[in-house]
Amino acid sequence: MFAQQIFLPEVQRRRKSHRIGLNSSARFQRTLRFTKVMLIAGLVTTWTFCLGADPVLAQHSQAPVHFEPELLTQSDQDFLKLPDELLPAPAADESDSTNDQLMEDLRLLRQRLDLIENELAEERAQQKKSEFAAKAAKQKLPSIDWTAQLQVDTVFSDQSEENRLAVGNAPNGTDFRRARLGAVGRYQEYYEYRIEMDFALPGRPSFLDVWVGHHNVKYFGTIRVGHFFEPFSLERLSANRFSTFMERGLADAIAPARNTGIAVHNATESQRLMWQYGFFKSGSDNYGDDTGDSPDWAFSHRIVWAPGLDKANTRYLNHFGFAHSIRRPDDRLYSIASTPEIRMSESGGASIPNFVNTGNIPASTVDLINFEMAFVRGPLSFQTEYNYVQVDQINGPRVNFHGAYAFVSWFVTGEHRPYAVAQNKNSRPIGMFGRPIPFTNVLPAPGSTETPSGPGAWELAARWSWLDLNDQNIQGGNLHDLTFGVNWYLNPYTKVQFNYIHPILYKQNFGTSSANFVGMRVNWDF
Template identity: 40%
Template sequence: MPIRFACFVGLSLAVAGWFASQCTAQEFSEATQESEFADTTVPPEPGAADPWLEIGALRNRLDQLESANATRKAADATKKAVDAKKPTVKWSGELQADQYWFNQDEANKAQFGDVENGSDFRRARIAMFGDYGPSEYRLEMDFAQSGRPTFLDVWAGFKDIPGLGRIRVGHFFEPFSLERLTSNRFQTYMERSQVDQAFAPARNLGVGATNTVGEEEVGTWAIGLFNNNSNAYGDATGDRFAGVVTGRVTWLPWFNDRGDEFLHLGFASSYRHTGTGFVQFQAESEARLGANTPNVPFFINTGKIAARTYQLFGWEAALVKGPFSLQSEVTLTPVESTYDGGLLFYGWYVDASYFLTGEHRVYRKEFGVFDRVEPARPFLKFADTDGVEFGPGAWQVATRLSQVDLNSGAIQGGRQTDLTVGLNWYLDPYTRVYFNYVHAMIDQPVDGSSTCDSLAMRFSFDF
């Protein structure tokens, strides 16, 4: 209709102009002093176009345009119908470039050697994901980790299943720990705490289910069966059984309408067969130089403990009240050793952070984890008019205290206490600069105490 109307108005104006050019007023008769008009028809000038022929040509052109437009719409509808029968394909990626400086006391250097300064790509990831109706999938690789590439989330499954929610089969995180399950993109610090490193299970090959609780998603549950010894490619071999059962539940006793004030509580447990006949727990300080060799050493380490089974128990809590956030977890790890009897290792951390620019940490109810921070005024963005606009971005200060104790019975793996101080500058929702200082205090039963400090910065971008 808009095309036909515009053509009609244009043609009307053209015809009116042609008729006006063909008519002229007769001269005023001075003899009779009376006003008189003559009905005179002026023939078309030689070579002038016939307006009716022009109108006909324009109508034919209009019909051709409308026909072409209808053909295009039909082709688009056909393409959409065909695409609807195929899985969707979306892309995601992540880049993290780090720089580290280390300072050790003499005791630490004598025991662990020189920890060298360095730079690295902590993560360089590319992922493809999508769905097909209730089916969904994700294929993600990291070219900065040891496998180069290393398999990360490589799974397929179903969603929106009545009573079960989601089911996945493949290589993905076991449902254990708020810190572990929150994506590194949305972590407050450059590295997760040493508690996560020592005890929290990583990605393994398995099958799992997860769902929310209640219409307002006031909680979640998740459970899975995994192989305990999957490598960087999700592979695992061995004649001994290495099955793992891991589960997690979360609850939101308080969550306001704006989502900027809430309390999260959670508990997770895992019963694990070693498969290899031994288990080992170890931790660096809360600093890591990617997949570099040499890297930051494991300052505490149990060595290999003969055992067929062990367990993990984890308690988690997080409070967000506007720009202020408080988060903590405790992990207990009982081990029934073949030769050393019952052993118990533990770890904990407490983390506090504050947004100087007024933002808040974002919570994702669907999985009971934290999500992406949105700066109120990005550092740089395109203006509504020409040019760009500048803003402060989002600024966050944070501090974390953590401890892991690997001393139990005959096993004296050491105790480490880390103090981490962080400053984050969120330039926009996808670009961030981190600054971290870590003071690691190591206490070894045999070799005594030592310290190692690290200063680090990171530039990160993801999409």
């Protein structure tokens, strides 16, 4: 039993190490190597005993048995250097029985080593199977995050008599500007989806962003199919929940809204260059539907350059963009209309009227062009856009309309307007602004325990905007707005806005008129 006494304790110790969790590939290979070394050592020991016990065998053995040291680890070499007194030779008259016993011990040792190898192989196979099953289960289950948004507005209006005659009465009131509920998530590694509905509009809930996308498509980037904004205009693409003012500028009336289609967006690794393009139905309604005998379509594309963009720090930003859209309007009719930069409506009741309106224009094709620019220098930011539209009338001259805005904002408390950048390889930015984060919170933010309490973030802003819908036989009006705003961010998800809007309208047959509006909004979202 000598070999069993020498080798089995060490084998059993290493076998125990594997059973308590050392199942890595490196330890597995090391155990197999060591057991094989022990087996060789056992054979050598047996052969040595046999030589010592049998004079005939000893006489015919000319070369000593030795190992190549470089084939053994230092610990294995030290283990084999046993003192001679631990290896007593059996008596000559017991040589046959001793040899038989040693051979039996080695046979049993080999069986035990084979058993250990098989058990370890089974454990590794089971571990790989479990890891694969866990990964597959994770990829098959889609993630889902609920989103919601509430915007409650209160508006006070004051019109001159000339303005009331030109556009009609603008009422005071309170309403839900937006009441939205949605779900957003991922499926497997590269799929994403978003389903968002608005309950504040009259009638059944309206479709907003309802789409599915696939990331990392070779040569394309991200492909998105569904109902969403066409790639046109910085202010149009930036989420209204992050907007500096209660409403977008007057030039936004020219930008296309959400439509049903397919689009691609991609960016360089640095995200300093981004591009988007897509094909859409040009006349989708609030439910994503577009039917009729006259085919309508739109091709829109946008490119953004953000030189010097630092994805880790967007307190300093330069943003330049260009967009173009060519369209065949739904039912061959095209129109542009806009209220001042304030909204108020009641289902079946009074609402703030449009101050400018082209009416329906019979048109074969429409071309839209956009130039956008923005700068951020810490708490100070500047943003401007110019929109141009060219309408080819079916039985009339080509007409052109224009719109623009420019605004400046300043965070008194030192925060800044953050630029939306992609956080991982499986998403792509589209060149827009994101959610401002206050240094301190008046109200605790959901899931936040680290932001200290304080006054929140305070932002001051001023904007000029313009929309000219007068050209040739179309006299839709010329409108200028001056807007001043104060924003109070109680936490990243709760904001109170105060706006003063002074529209100045020129309308054919009515001359120049003006009005004043004061609006307040409470915005909450997650």
